[in-house]
Amino acid sequence: MTGKESIEIAQQRAMDRTDQEIITKTIEEGVETAWDRFALQQPQCGFGQLGVCCNNCAMGPCRIDPFGGKTSRGVCGADVDTIVARNLLDDLCVGAAAHSDHGREVVEVLLETAEGKAQGYQITDVEKLTVLAKEYGIKTDGRDPKDVAKDLAIGILEEFGTVKNRLQLSERAPEPTREIWKKAGVMPRSIDREIVEAMHRIHMGVDADYVNILLHAMRTSLSDGWGGSMAATECSDILFGTPTPITSITNLATLSKDKVNIVLHGHNPLLSQIIVNTAEDAELKRLAEEKGAKGINLVGMCCTGNELLMRSGIPIAGSFLDQELAIATGAVEAMIVDYQCIFPSVPATASCYHTKVITTSSKAKIIGASYMEFNPENAVDTAKSIIKLAIENFPNRNPDRVRIPERPMKLMAGFSEETIRKALGGSYKALIDAIVAGTIKGCVGIVGCNNPRIKQDYGHITLAKELIKRNILVVETGCSAIACGKAGLLVPEAASLAGEGLASVCKLLGIPPVLHMGSCVDCSRILVLAANIAKELGVGIGDLPIGGAAPEWYSQKAVSIGTYFVSSGVYTVLGIPPKIFGSSNVLNLLADGLKGITNSAFAVEPDPVKAADLLEAEINRKRKALNI
Amino acid sequence: MKTIYVRQERCVGCRHCEVACAIEHSHGKSLLSAIHEETKSNPRIFVEVIDNYQKFPNRCRHCDPAPCMQVCPTGSLHRDENTGSVLVDYLKCIGCAVCAMACPFGIIQFRKVPGLELSREVNAKCDNCIGRLEEGQIPACAEACKTSALEFGEVNDLIRVARTDFTTRIITSRGAETEVPVIPENIKAFQAVMEKLATLS
Numbered sequence: 001m002t003g004k005e006s007i008e009i010a011q012q013r014a015m016d017r018t019d020q021e022i023i024t025k026t027i028e029e030g031v032e033t034a035w036d037r038f039a040l041q042q043p044q045c046g047f048g049q050l051g052v053c054c055n056n057c058a059m060g061p062c063r064i065d066p067f068g069g070k071t072s073r074g075v076c077g078a079d080v081d082t083i084v085a086r087n088l089l090d091d092l093c094v095g096a097a098a099h100s101d102h103g104r105e106v107v108e109v110l111l112e113t114a115e116g117k118a119q120g121y122q123i124t125d126v127e128k129l130t131v132l133a134k135e136y137g138i139k140t141d142g143r144d145p146k147d148v149a150k151d152l153a154i155g156i157l158e159e160f161g162t163v164k165n166r167l168q169l170s171e172r173a174p175e176p177t178r179e180i181w182k183k184a185g186v187m188p189r190s191i192d193r194e195i196v197e198a199m200h201r202i203h204m205g206v207d208a209d210y211v212n213i214l215l216h217a218m219r220t221s222l223s224d225g226w227g228g229s230m231a232a233t234e235c236s237d238i239l240f241g242t243p244t245p246i247t248s249i250t251n252l253a254t255l256s257k258d259k260v261n262i263v264l265h266g267h268n269p270l271l272s273q274i275i276v277n278t279a280e281d282a283e284l285k286r287l288a289e290e291k292g293a294k295g296i297n298l299v300g301m302c303c304t305g306n307e308l309l310m311r312s313g314i315p316i317a318g319s320f321l322d323q324e325l326a327i328a329t330g331a332v333e334a335m336i337v338d339y340q341c342i343f344p345s346v347p348a349t350a351s352c353y354h355t356k357v358i359t360t361s362s363k364a365k366i367i368g369a370s371y372m373e374f375n376p377e378n379a380v381d382t383a384k385s386i387i388k389l390a391i392e393n394f395p396n397r398n399p400d401r402v403r404i405p406e407r408p409m410k411l412m413a414g415f416s417e418e419t420i421r422k423a424l425g426g427s428y429k430a431l432i433d434a435i436v437a438g439t440i441k442g443c444v445g446i447v448g449c450n451n452p453r454i455k456q457d458y459g460h461i462t463l464a465k466e467l468i469k470r471n472i473l474v475v476e477t478g479c480s481a482i483a484c485g486k487a488g489l490l491v492p493e494a495a496s497l498a499g500e501g502l503a504s505v506c507k508l509l510g511i512p513p514v515l516h517m518g519s520c521v522d523c524s525r526i527l528v529l530a531a532n533i534a535k536e537l538g539v540g541i542g543d544l545p546i547g548g549a550a551p552e553w554y555s556q557k558a559v560s561i562g563t564y565f566v567s568s569g570v571y572t573v574l575g576i577p578p579k580i581f582g583s584s585n586v587l588n589l590l591a592d593g594l595k596g597i598t599n600s601a602f603a604v605e606p607d608p609v610k611a612a613d614l615l616e617a618e619i620n621r622k623r624k625a626l627n628i
Numbered sequence: 629m630k631t632i633y634v635r636q637e638r639c640v641g642c643r644h645c646e647v648a649c650a651i652e653h654s655h656g657k658s659l660l661s662a663i664h665e666e667t668k669s670n671p672r673i674f675v676e677v678i679d680n681y682q683k684f685p686n687r688c689r690h691c692d693p694a695p696c697m698q699v700c701p702t703g704s705l706h707r708d709e710n711t712g713s714v715l716v717d718y719l720k721c722i723g724c725a726v727c728a729m730a731c732p733f734g735i736i737q738f739r740k741v742p743g744l745e746l747s748r749e750v751n752a753k754c755d756n757c758i759g760r761l762e763e764g765q766i767p768a769c770a771e772a773c774k775t776s777a778l779e780f781g782e783v784n785d786l787i788r789v790a791r792t793d794f795t796t797r798i799i800t801s802r803g804a805e806t807e808v809p810v811i812p813e814n815i816k817a818f819q820a821v822m823e824k825l826a827t828l829s
Contacts, residue, residue: 024706026798043677045775050818065775434826453825576825581818606825 001027014456016486018252018405019318022325025403032342033324033350039103040450047462050582051084057204066582076204079237084583085210086202088559089217090298093198095560096220098340100191100228102268103365104160106235109376110269111153114146118376123149124241124532128318128418132234136168149238158232165189169234169280172228172531176540177569183546184597186215188223191231195220196490210586218567224275225564238450240273243310243414243518245511250485252322253281253408254315254535255331259297260288262325262390265522266338267519269307271374271383272300275336276312278383284391291394296387301326302341303478303519310414318387318486319457319479320554321450323414324349327478334390338374339364340451341555354396358386411485413516414490417528421511428533435545436628439501442619443473445517445526445565446480448550448558457483459551459575459608464489468513471499472619475529480521481553489514523561527568542569542599545617545622549574562602567588570602571618573611578604629694632770632778633786634685636812639777641683643744644673652716653819667684667742672754673769674704674735682697684753685778686707686734686767694737696727696753704751721750777796 007222010023011033011357026033047053047063049149054074055061062074063230064083073079123129123145133140133148136155140148159167167188171178181187188194196218201207207216223418237243255261264272278284279296281564288296299317300308308314317326326332329348333354335346339361343349347357347368352545357369360382365371370389375384424430444467450456460474460483476484484490485616489497506513517525526548530541536592537544546567548560553576565572580586590602603613647659652663654669662669673687678683697705704720705727707713720742726752728736739752757767765771770780777788811819 031741043641043643043675043681043683046683047642050640050815063774065640066640066812068812069776070776071774303665454828458828577818577821581814581821583813584812587814587817604821606821606828 003028006618008276012455013452014321015458015461016251016456017536018486019322019325019456020401021405022103022252022328026325026328028353029328029401031324031328031349032345033328033349033446034321039540040128046324049577049579051087051579052080052083052135052464052582054078054083054087056086056202059204074300077575078204078208081210081583082208082213084208084580084586085201085217087215088578088580089198089213089220090202091556092217092221092559092563093195095558096228096554097195098223098557099224099232099560100160100195102340103191103232103235103523104157105268105270106232106239107153107156110149110158110235110239112376113152114150116146116522119378120277120380121239121376123238125238125391126544128234130243132238137172153235156235159231160191162190167191167223167227169230170222172528173226174534174620175533176177177531177534177542180540180542180569180598181567183276184215184218186219186222188219188227191223191227194223206450210583211589214586214589217559217563221560221563222567224560225467225568226523227525229521230527231516232521233524236269237416240269240311240502242418243416244385244419245412246310246313246414247412248313248319249307249315249408250482251303251405251409252317252325253405254299254317254327255326255329256294257299257331257404258294259400260291260293260295260391261297261299261332262387263299263335264304264308264314265301265303265335266304267340267521268338269304269311271338271379272308273337274379275383275386276308276314277444278380280389281384284387287388288391288394290377291391295389296391299326301335303505303521304483306413306478306516306519306522307370310416310516315408316485319450319482321452321456327353327355329404330354330398331404333393334358334386334395336360336386337369340557342366348506352400354393354398356389356393358389358499360386374570409486409488410485411490412488412512413481413485413515415511415515415517415530417517417525417532420515420529421532423511428536432533432536434501434505438628439471440473440505440544441471441501441616442547442623443475444547444549444615445475445477445523445570446484446549447477447520447523447526447551447561449479449555450483451552451554453576454552454606455551457486458525460484461489462608463549463551463611464514465497466609467615468494468498468502469592470612470616471501473502474514475517475526476514477516477522477526481516481518484514485516488515515533520557523565527564530568530570540569540599540624543622543626544569545626545628547618548572549611549615551611566594566600566602569598569600571603571615573603574604574607575608575611585615629783630781631690631783631786632687632767632780633783635777635779635825636684638775639683639685640775641675641677642679643675644772645673645676645685645769645778648768649673649754651756652760652768653742653752654674658751665742668765669742670752672735672737672752673736675815678686681826683821686733686735688714688756689733693799694731697729699730701726708758711756711757711758711761713761715758716751716810718744718746718750723749723751727751768817778814
């Protein structure tokens, strides 16, 4: 392949200049990436894509003829609606479990911190601790924050398998929204229970009614958004601080030519934040210099990166599809991973260079990686050992194989719900006034991943640009936020790309038109934001002129997020079709039937410009209903 | 004349035909034994995809006259008169690949053949499942296809279905539900979404 051809392929695969440069390098050096594997997997099985393949029991696998042929039922007798709905619930459960189990670990560390058993952790945000304690009916006056934190942690942990059948944080939702949940029978009862019950219902011979299955899917997603994910966000804030606006840099140019590069990849900040705190250690800095490096350069990746960026301003090298590219720069001494969205092939990619991959969670080991188990009791010691290992690998870097792109992009992050509210003067009145006046038409949350089905970041960036042009404020989490960061949309100067109304508000407040609200569990921050605005207006979330979008999603977690958005009343546009097209009934219910229940629905639209049209139309519909 | 008729628009790309073909041409003829055989059995049918996610299961058409037969210098390629299948005498094949150059469909592959005491690679193209045909069964690929993208039968009968469908569309401006089931709306919607996704800049 000629150099020109490699460059052309790279331009088809990704939007970002630094990504394109390193994709070209992977092609030149024959290093396999997700794009190559995606091409090798074509054609992908249509039964699977349509959701009509059932591999649940040993009478199968069965598949339904999507064209209406003879095979209209599985061996057990399940029809296409049952199979598609069950598969969707299965996917959603995996996503909800991933978020919530992440949340559980954060709450457990909060408990150990309160008990003085965790090394290097402290109660950082006492204000937030107090707010949560009050919600849980825990006394705070005159008490040691550690005692309060202990009661709170136990209170939240109890909700994973509760017998009280009630999730405290779900009471943050406005009353009209909770009323809808009650009426539909989808009020979440506990975090683990909904997931276990879903697994039960998926078993052969249990739930065969697709409507009933989908209602439980909604309930399970709510136990994630208003339960597990929210617990993850809130307890991370208590431990490490609630994010406030912070400036940093992004893209692959954040890697350093002369320092020890450590990439912190995954989702949970528990270990990585300790690594950030420990990297300042003088002894480690000295060791780095001894090994010929000018220091230690920590960069984030994916949502672990988002967590560190928001709270400590750690540069973020990229999102989901950047994990192999970071290694392919040839400049990464170590990639530390916790869990979720880590390609199982990362050690194979790393073996093409000197990079060491270090797994740290007992739940997420990869053959070919070094395993250094993280435990809160000795987190600082583990962090030190990991950084040392990376430093000692620095002399193995081969300068002939290093290529680090130039010019990182500036970005601003850290827009927690509390920060936005405080910036507006303690209430949402100013924002509501701007929305009523039409200066800002509404708000859309763009979230989710990358997917090699679509040019990396194209969906996120194009949709965000389209919306802000139409005076719609954009809030983002996850890979979406990183995509717009790389594209230069997360800086106050990007207000010049916004419509006149939105631009004037951004200039007044000195904020970007696209707000980085955090990691993917921090989609819960978007829920709280929407809930608080709705409460000030005395309406449900479903009445607000807002929307959601996941233009490039791939993960089951996105299925859960999309569903808790829609179940909470937020119309949500997906850029990648979910595996439900095999069933007209399921499709119609999610795209249309739900409107009568939650005043929201799903839509599928790969073209981000058309997705913006759909979202704008929905916002106008809701504005009209509110008489504004 | 019996043939495999391909209804491309019904192919979902599951590649089940490829798996069934490889099993049928393995030594043990079962899925679990086939995956462990030393000489791996390869599919002789190919589900090709182009960039708008349209698929086509491409396989030997058993042409008559067959260009491959006409150019084969050793007479390795020959026709079974009962079934019309174009077959390969593996022992006579010299691997010159002239047949592949003549094939209008590009479906000839040179492989080691399982169960054959031959160390060289020979023309291992589709044999129309001749053994199955002789036992009154249909080819493995057509049997495996659960969407009727591959149908085995009298060629004129299969063509008539397509013709009736076309005629009905012309006259009534609608699909011919009785003969060829129309593509359901939900599947059409899916195909449209995937095509859009594939053509996004």
